[in-house]
Amino acid sequence: MDSITHIALGACMGEAFAGKKLGKKAMLWGALAQSIPDIDFTASLWMDTSSGLLAHRGFTHSFLFCALITPLLALLAERLHRPHNISLRKWLLFFGAVIFIHIFIDAFNNYGVGWFEPFSKERISFNAIYVADPFFSVWSGVACIALIWLKRNNPLRKRWWQAGIGFSAVYLLYCIFNKVQINSDVKEIFKTQNITYTRYFTTPAPLQNWLWYVVAGDDKGYYVGFRSLFDSRKAINFQYFLRNDTLLKSIEDHEDLQKLIRFSQQFYTVEQWKDTLVFNDLRFGQIIGWQNPHAKFVFYYYLQHPEDNRLVVQRGRFQGWNDKTLISLLQRIRGN
Structure with missing residues (x-):
């Protein structure tokens, strides 16, 4: 805490x-x-x-x-x-x-x-x-x-x-009771929507315990979505993100990268942003992901510019938040 x-x-x-x-x-x-x-x-x-x-x-x-x-x-x-x-x-x-x-x-x-x-x-x-x-x-x-x-x-x-x-x-x-309920719903949804995975997790979205962030997938990529305790429909609108491990071949032996993979507990994706590779730790959620399913992830690390990685966990947590963001969060909590 x-x-x-x-x-x-x-x-x-x-x-x-x-x-x-x-x-x-x-x-x-x-x-x-x-x-x-x-x-x-x-x-x-x-x-x-x-x-x-x-x-x-x-x-x-x-x-x-x-x-x-x-x-x-x-x-x-x-x-x-x-x-x-x-x-x-x-x-x-x-x-x-x-x-x-x-x-x-x-x-x-x-x-x-x-x-x-x-x-x-x-x-x-x-x-x-x-x-x-x-x-x-x-x-x-x-x-x-x-x-x-x-x-x-x-x-x-x-x-x-x-x-x-x-x-x-x-x-x-x-909160533990909510977690059990969400996990039960999510596993049922995985079966209904034919989502295959080797690992998954659910964790609360920011500042409350009714809207939950869901990630499931394998070494190829991950399905990312949100589930509210008040959702009446047993379905999740997942967005799929490729893991893109092939982008790491040139730096796969770098100590920084190995520490990040260990830290992420395998829940990560890699992207190319202009001149640098970016490592996303999916466990910390998306920036306003319930509003924009294509949003960037809260935790992103510049693999080729380590000097720019001072606040990797905190910098994206409330980036872009305003009154409309809070309203959209409350609306999504109310359920679909």
Whole structure:
């Protein structure tokens, strides 16, 4: 999830753990622990873009990292707050739970997390919730603001942290339910429309959980389309994109390219844009794809001009958005 959501959720967990004993300092510890795995953003300071893509949500989002950093934070907090009546065991459970929740919910996005690094390079991604979903974030965000505002002994503080954590958890369960429903519909549609594939995925379109982006195909190419939970017709208007691996022959041994293929989990296409080859990672969707089925993909990487690839994940995410775009999104969510 986005950093603000992690901070707010962590603050609520800190309040739940020791708000009565430590006051708002407990919220700070929770926010810090929820943010710790994202220290991998510093990798971009010395790594090239393709290496940085793999480093992000890699080792710092692993179970091993969680096991290593938890006792360090617990020992630090236990020492700084002496004298107190919080046992080291409770500190360990608190920090372990908060950090685990971070790497757990990040796995429900489409970026993928390295739970098993450094022993395995496999990335876990359940593709059930958009990376910045306001309907997930609002509960902990409002609760965090309320907890900052309310005085330490206010009896309403308990209700606020319960609401912040509880409603976020319920919404995540709702997203998982939607995912199961969409996958069931999509598999039925594949059969009806004679779509053959060796791999596929579904993931929410931006900022919500009712319109889903669908990709299915093989090493030749991919069918791309959208499916709303409110669609009455069991069909998807797919657009087919050739994978175009033949364009890569002259650079197939380049390290940059091999890292990108690994990062994309094989969901990629290649295009020729004027004087350069462009690598598209299909997992991040199309730029306003529900409005324009021929739209460019959000993630595109210039293979022959690596110096122009500073923000490959972010640069196309909301490119060209305006009032009409938002209206078209809402209309498509309503179903066909």
